Amino acid sequence: MSAAGDNGAAIARLAATIEARKDAAPDSSWTAKLLAKGPEKCAEKFGEESVEAIIEAVKGDRARLASEAADVLYHLLVMCAARDVGLAEIEAELTRREGTSGIAEKAARPKG
Numbered sequence: 001m002s003a004a005g006d007n008g009a010a011i012a013r014l015a016a017t018i019e020a021r022k023d024a025a026p027d028s029s030w031t032a033k034l035l036a037k038g039p040e041k042c043a044e045k046f047g048e049e050s051v052e053a054i055i056e057a058v059k060g061d062r063a064r065l066a067s068e069a070a071d072v073l074y075h076l077l078v079m080c081a082a083r084d085v086g087l088a089e090i091e092a093e094l095t096r097r098e099g100t101s102g103i104a105e106k107a108a109r110p111k112g
């Protein structure tokens with residue numbers, strides 16, 4: 001657990017750190033280095049990490065899946081930050097969806 005002692009806010013703290021790294025020198029931080037490579041590279045890394053998580057999910061190793069899932073969340077936030085999509089915007093979309101069943105949402109989609 002972090003010094004803040006609050007795992008529940010870990011994603012918010014991570015997103016804030018990533019945001020701050022936009023102004024950091026690439027040689028001072030992994031995040032800054034990745035952001036400096038551009039949104040396409042950030043997206044590629046997210047894809048790689050996603051595949052690694054999928055592999056662990058299929059294997060069924062819970063500890064390794066949790067570790068890979070953390071990598072996926074980090075690289076998802078970096079990819080979105082590279083396109084100036086912040087956690088607040090993602091959370092707003094999640095909030096908008098609250099209370100709507102996925103089944104109902106799918107049924108309401110235009111047929112095509």
Ligand SMILES: N=c1c2ncn([C@@H]3O[C@H](COP(=O)(O)OP(=O)(O)OP(=O)(O)O)[C@@H](O)[C@H]3O)c2ncn1[C@@H]1O[C@H](COP(=O)(O)O)[C@@H](O)[C@H]1O
Nearest residue numbers: 014017018021028029030031032033045048070071074075
């Ligand atoms: N959560 C993470 C996190 N997860 C993974 N990684 C890094 O992401 C990198 C991905 O590893 P890979 O083996 O896939 O990368 P690679 O070896 O370069 O592989 P290739 O590019 O050659 O394919 C590693 O260097 C990991 O350390 C992370 N780096 C940073 N964070 C968080 O971001 C914060 C800020 O980090 P800095 O920006 O480095 O200060 C940290 O305090 C953490 O909270």
